[in-house]
Amino acid sequence: MLFTWKQTLAAELAGRIRDRYGIEHRPVAEVPPRRALGDLAFPAPLHLARELRRPPRQIAEELAGSWELPAGVRALRVEGAGYLNFSFARSAFAAGLLAAPPIAPTAPAGAPKIVVEHTNINPNKAAHVGHLRNAVLGDLLGRSLRALGHPVEIQNYIDDTGVQLADVVVGFLDLEPTSLAEIRALPEPFDYHCWDLYARVGRWYEEDPARLERRRETLHALEAGTGERAQAARLIARRIVGRHLGTMARLGIGYDLLTRESDILGLHFFDHAFQQLRERGAVRLEADGKNAGCWVMPLADVAEFAGLEDPDKVIVRSDGTITYVGKDIAYQLWKFGLLGKEFAYRYWMEQGVWETAAEGAENPPAFGHAGRVINVIDARQSYLQRIVRAGLEALGHPEAAANSVHFAYEMVSLSAATARQLGQAVGEEEGRSVEMSGRKGIGVKADDLLDRLVEKAREQVAQRHRDLPRPELQRLAEQIAAAALRFFMAKATTSRVIVFDLDEALAFEGETGPYLQYSLVRGRNIQRKLAAAGLPAELDPAAAAALPEELWSDDLWELVHLAAGATEAVEKAASTLELSLVARHALELAQRFHALYHHHPVLHEEDPALRAVRQTAFQTAMRALGGLCELLGIEEPERM
RNA sequence: GCGCCCGUAGCUCAGCUGGAUAGAGCGACGGCCUCCGGAGCCGUAGGUCAGAGGUUCGAAUCCUCUCGGGCGCACCA
Numbered sequence: 001m002l003f004t005w006k007q008t009l010a011a012e013l014a015g016r017i018r019d020r021y022g023i024e025h026r027p028v029a030e031v032p033p034r035r036a037l038g039d040l041a042f043p044a045p046l047h048l049a050r051e052l053r054r055p056p057r058q059i060a061e062e063l064a065g066s067w068e069l070p071a072g073v074r075a076l077r078v079e080g081a082g083y084l085n086f087s088f089a090r091s092a093f094a095a096g097l098l099a100a101p102p103i104a105p106t107a108p109a110g111a112p113k114i115v116v117e118h119t120n121i122n123p124n125k126a127a128h129v130g131h132l133r134n135a136v137l138g139d140l141l142g143r144s145l146r147a148l149g150h151p152v153e154i155q156n157y158i159d160d161t162g163v164q165l166a167d168v169v170v171g172f173l174d175l176e177p178t179s180l181a182e183i184r185a186l187p188e189p190f191d192y193h194c195w196d197l198y199a200r201v202g203r204w205y206e207e208d209p210a211r212l213e214r215r216r217e218t219l220h221a222l223e224a225g226t227g228e229r230a231q232a233a234r235l236i237a238r239r240i241v242g243r244h245l246g247t248m249a250r251l252g253i254g255y256d257l258l259t260r261e262s263d264i265l266g267l268h269f270f271d272h273a274f275q276q277l278r279e280r281g282a283v284r285l286e287a288d289g290k291n292a293g294c295w296v297m298p299l300a301d302v303a304e305f306a307g308l309e310d311p312d313k314v315i316v317r318s319d320g321t322i323t324y325v326g327k328d329i330a331y332q333l334w335k336f337g338l339l340g341k342e343f344a345y346r347y348w349m350e351q352g353v354w355e356t357a358a359e360g361a362e363n364p365p366a367f368g369h370a371g372r373v374i375n376v377i378d379a380r381q382s383y384l385q386r387i388v389r390a391g392l393e394a395l396g397h398p399e400a401a402a403n404s405v406h407f408a409y410e411m412v413s414l415s416a417a418t419a420r421q422l423g424q425a426v427g428e429e430e431g432r433s434v435e436m437s438g439r440k441g442i443g444v445k446a447d448d449l450l451d452r453l454v455e456k457a458r459e460q461v462a463q464r465h466r467d468l469p470r471p472e473l474q475r476l477a478e479q480i481a482a483a484a485l486r487f488f489m490a491k492a493t494t495s496r497v498i499v500f501d502l503d504e505a506l507a508f509e510g511e512t513g514p515y516l517q518y519s520l521v522r523g524r525n526i527q528r529k530l531a532a533a534g535l536p537a538e539l540d541p542a543a544a545a546a547l548p549e550e551l552w553s554d555d556l557w558e559l560v561h562l563a564a565g566a567t568e569a570v571e572k573a574a575s576t577l578e579l580s581l582v583a584r585h586a587l588e589l590a591q592r593f594h595a596l597y598h599h600h601p602v603l604h605e606e607d608p609a610l611r612a613v614r615q616t617a618f619q620t621a622m623r624a625l626g627g628l629c630e631l632l633g634i635e636e637p638e639r640m
Numbered sequence: 641g642c643g644c645c646c647g648u649a650g651c652u653c654a655g656c657u658g659g660a661u662a663g664a665g666c667g668a669c670g671g672c673c674u675c676c677g678g679a680g681c682c683g684u685a686g687g688u689c690a691g692a693g694g695u696u697c698g699a700a701u702c703c704u705c706u707c708g709g710g711c712g713c714a715c716c717a
């Protein structure tokens with residue numbers, strides 16, 4: 001709603017500037033700090049002042065003069081240093097807002113498919129809170145793009161031929177010999193078992209580096225895909241992925257496709273890409289030096305890699321195994337449909353998701369062939385992502401490289417207090433936070449955190465609602481726990497490290513997910529009470545349009561104005577990849593609603609017109625908040 | 641050494657491509673449930689926007705430098 005008005009008025013203003021001064025200017029729109037100043041402000045006169053060498057207010061007056069205001073605009077005034085401020089007809093505006101979806105699509109028809117890759121947890125141990133940040137952001141991005149009208153495909157990459165999985169295989173077969181049948185029979189939580197085992201393997205290597213030979217041997221076996229080690233790896237990876245999907249399902253996070261690295265190798269995707277790299281001279285076999293025997297991608301000539309100590313990246317190790325980057329270049333090519341090869345697919349029934357396979361189902365969905373690819377990967381891997389792009393460039397696909405977006409967010413570390421609770425010794429000199437480490441087994445497991453959140457939520461709900469049936473209590477607690485966790489991850493600016501603190505994450509008051517849910521529950525209760533009193537629970541746009549303009553107080557109008565900005569907040573979040581904007585906007589709506597809630601009773605207002613104005617304001621706010629919460633993966637509980 | 645990110649209230653953080661009086665949450669203190677649910681609301685205290693230059697009518701925001709802190713620059717990912 002605001003979005004379209006901005007465009008309309010900006011276009012009109014640009015025309016007037018052109019006609020009057022012969023200048024091409026793209027006016028930007030702002031929201032004035034106080035509603036009394038107006039609803040939409042254009043500082044264009046301030047920007048034009050220098051070029052025209054005239055006072056901005058004078059320019060503003062000239063531009064405002066004789067402007068025939070379109071229907072829906074109530075006033076145009078010159079304010080402050082020379083702003084052009086528009087005010088809207090409030091009832092009509094509210095009616096328009098109620099008639100449109102709370103988050104309105106902005107993507108052009110026929111927009112190309114966007115592949116979003118996220119989660120990508122190594123299938124060798126339990127998910128921790130760092131992985132949650134990735135999955136929550138990825139899911140929020142996917143939902144936001146979909147709401148804006150883009151075709152979206154969510155992929156979760158399963159690195160089932162990498163070093164990390166190999167290490168757990170070594171743990172099971174060499175360190176603590178376990179048969180396949182025994183691995184299969186291990187009780188849940190299997191991923192917790194592997195979490196500890198992985199840390200033990202790390203220490204085992206340190207005791208005697210000669211044991212790293214077992215890793216090399218295993219890595220070869222995983223790439224070849226045959227023998228006991230490969231079989232063990234398949235079993236372990238499958239069980240772990242099942243656990244990861246279960247963890248994510250608790251948060252409402254799902255995927256369209258699991259891409260397995262073993263299929264990239266097994267179906268010769270890598271061989272194919274590697275051959276192209278060789279033909280183009282993008283890789284070379286090193287005869288001597290520290291990379292002797294390796295195939296490397298030389299990056300010395302690429303400007304963005306200037307200044308690196310070692311400007312070469314190893315693609316194929318001297319023992320013939322392939323690094324992650326090498327495999328990722330092939331994967332990235334496939335995402336764009338540029339590899340000239342296709343996966344087979346099968347449906348993973350129990351998990352309700354497709355996965356790649358060597359042989360598969362008859363008529364799978366059309367995966368891949370994206371116009372744009374967004375990889376949600378933490379900022380520490382920026383260097384690797386740049387190499388993948390350089391690989392696409394080297395293969396003669398500059399447009400694909402340009403459409404390969406690395407959505408980089410900062411990592412999650414642990415607060416000193418939380419690290420101590422985990423039994424980590426934290427010295428004063430170690431600073432204020434501790435980095436998580438799968439190798440060392442340091443981290444807060446996602447399921448542990450969720451369990452604690454559910455437990456706390458259950459206590460809180462039970463306190464307020466005695467005699468609630470156990471299943472309903474559990475259901476409500478899970479909804480609240482998921483909201484708390486997702487909002488905690490979503491509200492942080494992506495460029496900031498999250499110092500994860502358990503007490504902070506367990507908060508249900510203030511800027512939290514449950515606070516948003518409480519707004520929704522309150523809003524819903526107003527509707528219920530209205531209905532019980534024989535009044536309409538919801539007003540339609542026509543009823544809103546007929547409301548007397550003078551009954552709109554500035555504070556209620558402000559709420560409508562805020563609701564109208566929801567689409568723009570989402571659009572901006574998606575286009576800049578600053579997804580916290582979605583969470584921030586939802587929070588602001590909820591805060592404003594709570595504040596007004598106490599001052600503007602609906603049910604107890606006797607004047608029907610005034611009651612309808614309040615109801616309209618709250619209804620627009622709840623619709624917008626509901627829409628934003630849907631993107632955030634925050635459900636509206638029946639009660640809380 | 642080179643590159644990226646961060647430095648705003650006691651703590652955790654917003655502050656949108658420069659613009660109208662620097663804002664929230666937590667914590668502290670003081671109020672508000674015969675009234676749509678107190679997971680809420682209202683109020684008070686609390687800021688040299690790390691520091692120094694520069695650009696501009698205007699800088700927390702842009703540029704340069706300095707000082708702190710984090711992360712990269714593997715035959716891990």
